[in-house]
Amino acid sequence: MSIVTPAYIQVEDDIRAILRKPGYDNGNIGPVLVRLAWHSAGTFSGLDGSGGSNGATMRFAPESTDPANAGLDIARAFLEPIKQKHPWISYADLWTLAGVVSLRHWADLAGQVESGCPVRSRVPPNGRLPDAALDATHLRAIFGRMGFTDRDIVALSGAHALGMCHTDRSGYDGVWTHYPNQFSNLLYKNLLEMTWVKRDWDDWDGPEQYMNVGDEQLMMLPTDMALIWDPEFKKYVEEYAANQDVFFKDFSCAFGRLLELGVTRDENIEGHEEGPRGAPQNE
């Protein structure tokens, strides 16, 4: 089943039309839509097949109140008028499509967006998304549960070229690159080419994060630093810093797989999704 139908194209056009938003962050809501798509899919567990974007369970507690998802209510609200205009599309597909449409400006994700028709869903427990304060072992545990390799982890982490951290959401603060509205391999270049020290220039009392020596305008999370502190991860950071085309190709594949995690398809039901047991359908 392909989702490239005139109806989907109309939804894509409507998503594209709301991306630019003067006054919001750096003037574009694409990064927070990418984060929504990733957090929606990133709860998947290969152990029992639970989690994933099926049923858009982030609408429901406890997933909606997971601190890891702080601020994603804003992303969901941006998309709500599109859901109202196209009630046939499932929330899961809308969120997935929004992440992909945002990224399509920069990376060729064609063919990776066939998020189908979720038919089973249970709200996953909190704690399945990565904790930015932790290290390489944690990253391998979290992403390994989703079936990703070291190479995939480094490729997916390159998404931090986009967007920023907000103190009122995650507690962290700042941008990873000087061009937060452009998808590129700059995260890797910055990691390798700049010197990173713990942020201390302003009596920072937030969670531990890193700043670049020099203009001190950029930040890295401890999990971003783990990509160069761990020698196995660092090999891929070097490869992607040297070759943006390889990064785009690997990112497209890994992000496409991420969005598909746990998605089940039913050839006979289009755009239908079932909420978690006992939860309102709110379609």
Ligand code: DDH
């Ligand atoms: Fe991320 N991310 N992310 N991230 N992420 C944050 C923002 C964004 C981690 C923590 C944070 C991925 C992996 C990780 C994006 C995409 C992706 C923020 C800041 C934190 C904290 C939130 C805020 O304050 O607004 C950690 C930890 C990991 C990890 O361990 C690997 C992945 C895999 C992706 C992806 O999309 C493939 C994007 C985009 C943002 C910027 C959001 C925004 O509003 O701007």
